[in-house]
Amino acid sequence: MNCKIFSVFVIAALAFLTIGEGLSLRGVGVDLRCRCIETESRRIGKHIESVELFAPSPHCKDTEIIATLKGTKKEICLDPSAPWVKKVIEKFLANKSL
Structure with missing residues (x-):
């Protein structure tokens, strides 16, 4: 059970970091297209x-x-x-x- 909770937490954290990194590039004026x-x-x-x-x-x-x-x-x-x-x-x- 603890392993499942830990796995969900890690996946959620990675998703949050990925989204945050994409947004931060736009915030500093870097266009991705x-x-x-x-x-x-x-x-x-x-x-x-x-x-x-x-x-x-x-x-x-x-x-x-x-x-x-x-x-x-x-x-x-x-x-x-x-x-x-x-x-x-x-x-x-x-x-x-x-």
Whole structure:
């Protein structure tokens, strides 16, 4: 009987630790998947307030570009292969290096 109680306790403790570890990764800003599911390729350059670049990682093989729009503060994923997005990134990197 004590063996069964001990086994249930160990299983419950392991489950709790596993769930807690997964939650703690999100709490420190580690995403376990890609942020961008869809990307925007239409020209919206004049509406962009800021741009964030996310390099490929173990959880996402893609380079992700997320733009925050003026006024609404809405975040939109940009298509890194679109020519106008490449220009926005060049400008962003040039300003960042100053």
